[in-house]
Amino acid sequence: MTIHFAIQPLLALAAGILILVRPKMLNLIVAVYLIVIGILGLFPGLRI
Structure with a gap:
């Protein structure tokens, strides 16, 4: 059985x-989130 998580x-x-x-960490959280999503978009093979 394979479980696939997005x-x-x-x-x-x-x-x-x-x-x-x-x-108070809103700016940091949003910045990290956008960087991670951008990297995943540039390298689709990194998806888990």
Whole structure:
């Protein structure tokens, strides 16, 4: 049995939870999220 997870929804969920817990970190969380999504978009073979 193979389980396939999409990384983008998991990152969005983690970012949303972190923003709720630590609103002052919003800029950092959004920046890291955008960088990760950009890297995944440039290298589609890195998808988990």
